[in-house]
Amino acid sequence: MAVMEQVCKAREITSVLRVSIMSVLPPVRNDRIISQLPKCFSKGAALHTENGFNTKVKTACQEQRTGTVGFKISKVIVVGDLAVGKTCLINRFCKDVFDKNYKATIGVDFEMERFEVLGVPFSLQLWDTAGQERFKCIASTYYRGAQAVIIVFDLTDVASLQHTRQWLEDAMKENDPTSVLLFLVGTKKDLSSSAQYSLIEQDAIKVAQEMKAEYWAVSALSGENVREFFFRVASLTFEASVLAELEKSSSRSIGDVVKISNTTSNLYATSKKKQPSCCQ
Numbered sequence: 001m002a003v004m005e006q007v008c009k010a011r012e013i014t015s016v017l018r019v020s021i022m023s024v025l026p027p028v029r030n031d032r033i034i035s036q037l038p039k040c041f042s043k044g045a046a047l048h049t050e051n052g053f054n055t056k057v058k059t060a061c062q063e064q065r066t067g068t069v070g071f072k073i074s075k076v077i078v079v080g081d082l083a084v085g086k087t088c089l090i091n092r093f094c095k096d097v098f099d100k101n102y103k104a105t106i107g108v109d110f111e112m113e114r115f116e117v118l119g120v121p122f123s124l125q126l127w128d129t130a131g132q133e134r135f136k137c138i139a140s141t142y143y144r145g146a147q148a149v150i151i152v153f154d155l156t157d158v159a160s161l162q163h164t165r166q167w168l169e170d171a172m173k174e175n176d177p178t179s180v181l182l183f184l185v186g187t188k189k190d191l192s193s194s195a196q197y198s199l200i201e202q203d204a205i206k207v208a209q210e211m212k213a214e215y216w217a218v219s220a221l222s223g224e225n226v227r228e229f230f231f232r233v234a235s236l237t238f239e240a241s242v243l244a245e246l247e248k249s250s251s252r253s254i255g256d257v258v259k260i261s262n263t264t265s266n267l268y269a270t271s272k273k274k275q276p277s278c279c280q
């Protein structure tokens with residue numbers, strides 16, 4: 001009974017917290033509502049090619065069992081060579097603008113984007129980092145704690161594609177490679193002819209496969225694939241967050257079972273793992 005009361009109290013506190021956090025964030029725009037998993041860009045280099053969201057995730061959302069996901073802010077970092085178009089890509093999506101004049105990012109900058117995925121509010125913090133060598137050391141201090149890393153290259157500049165491996169290595173020094181989602185994005189699609197594009201796409205898909213990244217080609221100037229790309233980032237990051245939350249809550253309940261059985265006398269008879277070292 002006392003445990004139940006505590007659970008109810010914790011739920012109450014959680015919902016109060018949720019309401020107060022939500023009230024300081026801007027409301028979700030009508031054009032940021034995701035009810036279906038957006039398609040990948042290329043089946044040859046996708047994080048997964050399923051048609052819809054993971055069934056466990058869909059059920060958890062329907063039953064409102066998404067834990068803290070609804071009021072967490074997921075960090076996404078955007079890295080890549082100078083002038084490949086990182087800032088323009090973010091600005092096209094977040095502000096629907098395009099600036100043809102190059103203004104180098106000094107250190108870092110960030111934008112917040114709020115989505116609603118399968119009825120659950122979900123926020124992304126997009127960190128736009130500097131590609132210029134002299135600002136790299138400031139920028140890299142912001143790499144830590146990313147849920148997704150977007151590595152950007154210029155589709156008209158093969159060297160910028162080659163440098164993506166180094167950008168990945170630097171970003172991964174600060175993050176857990178087993179839990180970070182990777183995206184490899186070629187920008188300035190409007191500048192390459194279809195023959196040029198096909199050539200670089202082959203190499204880019206190879207690099208993406210090696211990195212286990214999802215490949216996209218976009219244009220911030222025309223807006224081609226920009227919205228589709230960020231919707232895919234939001235959806236896959238959301239899906240991974242809900243799955244992690246479900247895993248956490250299932251390991252919590254397994255922990256509870258172990259605790260209860262701790263009081264029983266035949267504890268070591270059922271679990272070898274739990275045997276004290278003197279019995280091994």
Ligand SMILES: Nc1nc2c(ncn2[C@@H]2O[C@H](COP(=O)(O)OP(=O)(O)OP(=O)(O)O)[C@@H](O)[C@H]2O)c(=O)[nH]1
Nearest residue numbers: 083084085086087088100102105131188219220221
């Ligand atoms: N044609 C075309 N030009 C682009 C596109 N995206 C960016 N540019 C141009 O490329 C230049 C560099 O763009 P930025 O977005 O500032 O590059 P960045 O990667 O943020 O550069 P740093 O901040 O120095 O790392 C600018 O002159 C942009 O106008 C695109 O999709 N098409």
Ligand SMILES: [Mg+2]
Nearest residue numbers: 086087104105
């Ligand atoms: Mg920039």
